[in-house]
Amino acid sequence: MTIRETIKKGMINLKTNGIEEPNLKARLLMQFILNKPRQYLLIYDNQTLSLRQEVNYFKAIKKIISGVPLQHITHMQEFMKMNFYVDENVLIPRSDTEILVEEVINISKKINAKKILDLCTGSGAIAISLAKYIENSEITAVDISKKALEIARTNAKNNDVENQITFVESDLFKNLKEDKYDVIVSNPPYIKREVIKKLNKDVQKEPIIALDGGYDGLDFYRKIINESEKYLKFNGYLCFEIGYDQKEDVIGIIKNKERYINTYSKKDLYGNDRIIITKLS
Known part of the structure; x- marks a missing residue:
């Protein structure tokens, strides 16, 4: 043929x-x-x-x-005009997340941010993109999965930014020194546990640890919002990707903390609420 x-x-x-x-x-x-x-x-x-x-x-x-995702066969996904190796140990980077990365780049250039913490880094797509597009940036990329961090390190090397990123195996802030960052960014697991089994077959093939956000999908937002003030500089930014129906819930968690101001959200290309940005006061 x-x-x-x-x-x-x-x-x-x-x-x-x-x-x-x-x-x-x-x-x-x-x-x-x-x-x-x-x-x-x-x-x-x-x-x-x-x-x-x-x-x-x-x-x-x-x-x-x-049900095997195409990217698990080709082991390649394009993100922010770069190629990333992916397999069954990491979430496949999606174009929706580029909205978050672009916003963090804009914020970082506006406030001259250099020290950035990426929680739940997975393949390293966010950390590597920020290192690539923010001059002289120092990125700390955290993940609980040793296998994910191995892939992230490979992707950093392949995209020539390995010297700008420190990779840390940690359950969120647990193994981090109490350092201060200009920006904390995260695309955490945010799917409701009961919804995972209803997702497309190819999405279900992705690592459960990268999807499961707990009973209501908000577990990681609560943990990060509750602890992030210890790791953010004054007037530092906290930046999240969210599920399409989580805007009000996540903003509610932020308001309850009573430490953040100027909270706003932005939509993705399909008109869904996709990111939330807030500022430590």
Whole structure:
């Protein structure tokens, strides 16, 4: 079969099985199998695949149909114009989180922030992006998972920012020195426990530790908001990604603390509330 014929058959298989974005996934899989860019597929779409390439391609198609995320097959995800290695040990970075990163970059440039703490770093996507786009920044990236931190370190090295980031294995603030940061940022687990089993199959394949926000999805917000004042400089910023329906709840937790001012939220590209920013007073 040719490249074009194989992609078409793969796309039909994905679409028939209710997989979202079947055209895109069929093409990206072919790029991975051939280790070629998109332009190659367009120019050489009549090229005949070897039997091994064909078999490997349709094995991967079956994996996607079974619920394995595309990124767990290709081990690659683009985020903030950089490539990140991902596997089953980390949450796959999503474009929604770029809203949070861009806001933290803007805040940091406005207040000349250099010391930034990233809690629940996972693949390191947030920490690495901040290190890349904020000049002379010093990032501390924390995660409870040793395997996640190994991946984050690899991603930092691959994106040439390993010297700007200190990685710490810790349950939130537990193993941190009581240092003071200009900004604390986090995309914590925020899915309600009972909702996880209702998520798409591919999302359920991601690490439960990166999804489970407790009974009401707010466990990590409570812990971080309650402890962050000890680690923030005066007038420092606390920045969160949130679930689409959590704005009022998270703002309520912030208000109850009575230490934060100028709280605001921003929406993602789909019009959902996605980030909350607040300032220590």
